Amino acid sequence: MFPQLGAPIGLLLSGGTFLLLTDSMTNEDFMNYGWRIPFIASSLLVVVGFYIRTKITETPSFENSKNEHEEVKVPFFTLVKSYKNQLIFGTFAAITTFLVFYLMTVFTLSWATSDLGYAKRDFLLIQMFSVLFFAAFIPVSAVVADKIGRRKILIITTIAIAVFGFFFSHFLNSGSIGMVTFFVCLGMSLMGFTYGPLGTFLSELFPTNVRYSGASLTFNLAGILGAAFAPMIAIWLASTYSLTYVGFYLTIAACISLFSLLLISKKEHKF
Numbered sequence: 533m534f535p536q537l538g539a540p541i542g543l544l545l546s547g548g549t550f551l552l553l554t555d556s557m558t559n560e561d562f563m564n565y566g567w568r569i570p571f572i573a574s575s576l577l578v579v580v581g582f583y584i585r586t587k588i589t590e591t592p593s594f595e596n597s598k599n600e601h602e603e604v605k606v607p608f609f610t611l612v613k614s615y616k617n618q619l620i621f622g623t624f625a626a627i628t629t630f631l632v633f634y635l636m637t638v639f640t641l642s643w644a645t646s647d648l649g650y651a652k653r654d655f656l657l658i659q660m661f662s663v664l665f666f667a668a669f670i671p672v673s674a675v676v677a678d679k680i681g682r683r684k685i686l687i688i689t690t691i692a693i694a695v696f697g698f699f700f701s702h703f704l705n706s707g708s709i710g711m712v713t714f715f716v717c718l719g720m721s722l723m724g725f726t727y728g729p730l731g732t733f734l735s736e737l738f739p740t741n742v743r744y745s746g747a748s749l750t751f752n753l754a755g756i757l758g759a760a761f762a763p764m765i766a767i768w769l770a771s772t773y774s775l776t777y778v779g780f781y782l783t784i785a786a787c788i789s790l791f792s793l794l795l796i797s798k799k800e801h802k803f
Contacts, residue, residue: 535731536670536727536728536730536731537667537670537671539666539727540663540664540666540667540670540724541667543637543659543660543663543666544660544663544667546570547656547659547660547663548660549569549570549573550570550656551653551656551657551660553566553567553569553570554566554653555653604741604742607741607742607744607745607746608745608749610741610742611738611742611745611746611749615737615738615742615746617796618737618738618746618750618796619746619749619750619753620792621792621793621795621796622734622737622746622750622754622792622796623749623750623753623754623757624754624757624788624789624791624792625686625733625754625789625792625793625796626730626734626750626751626754626758626789627754627757627758627785627788627789628690628693628726628758628782628785628786628788628789629723629726629727629730629754629758629789630754630755630757630758630759630762631758631759631762631781631782631785632693632696632719632722632723632726632782633723633727633759634758634759634762634763635719635762635763635766635778635782636659636662636716636719636720636723637659638762638763639762639763639766639767639778640655640659640704640716641655641656641659642763642767643704643766643767643770643775644704644712647770648704648705650712654709658709658712658713658716659716661713661717662713662716662717662719662720663720665717665718665720665721665724666720666721666723666724666727667724668721668724669721669723669724669725669728670724670727670728671728672724672725672728673685673689673724673725673726673727673728673729674728674729677728677729677732682729682732682733682736683733683793683796685725685729686726686729686730686733686793687790687793687794689722689725689726690726690786690789690790690793691786691790692722692725693722693726693782693783693786694782694783694786694787694790695783696718696719696722696779696782697779697780697781697782697783697786698779698783699715699779700715700775700776700778700779700782701774701775701776701778701779703715703718704775705775730751731747731751734746734747734750734751735747737750737796758785765781766778766781769781
């Protein structure tokens with residue numbers, strides 16, 4: 533749960549920094565040198581992150597695995613040979629998480645300010661407000677997941693995201709600032725519900741000796757498939773057809789994730 537909170541905290545810091553800079557300098561100054569300030573400042577976080585990583589200890593199960601000489605030399609080959617289903621279905625189970633995130637952040641900001649007439653500053657404030665819901669529902673989802681299981685809450689949330697996709701155009705095209713704010717906050721709430729238990733769910737798909745590699749591969753492959761081209765595809769769909777088709781895009785992705793969650797065969801491993 534706590535590592536997942538890094539995403540909303542990072543969004544608040546980046547959004548707040550952007551607002552502070554754009555409010556305190558001219559557009560010319562910002563384009564000339566202001567945009568470099570956040571990148572330089574973020575180097576401090578790299579140092580902090582490196583320090584934290586050097587202080588993190590291994591889990592007891594991994595230490596036991598090392599003591600019992602269960603380590604594998606090339607985890608990737610072991611994963612491909614023995615855990616293909618977990619890799620494939622784990623990846624597709626997670627794509628909706630990344631897609632809904634980039635649709636609710638990158639795409640909505642771009643489309644709302646370029647085609648719907650919202651001022652960039654106003655919509656950025658809406659998004660920063662919605663991030664509070666993202667952050668709030670990560671621990672909520674963690675508590676619920678501990679009670680009913682990670683897989684079950686992901687299934688429920690994925691169904692909710694599939695339904696949410698059908699109302700994408702209705703809310704974003706409403707012309708009402710209140711409706712749009714509700715829409716973005718609802719999307720980010722769903723994001724919190726699916727993102728909170730995702731890391732633990734993916735790690736539980738693999739045994740200790742390949743857990744790190746397996747969880748990392750599924751998580752990052754899902755990020756590539758679900759997010760790398762999502763804003764561009766969404767903009768193309770909205771421009772060529774309509775916002776309704778962006779919602780269909782999200783719903784179809786959610787159906788793929790739901791199918792994967794229902795089919796995946798997993799064996800839980802204790803940390």
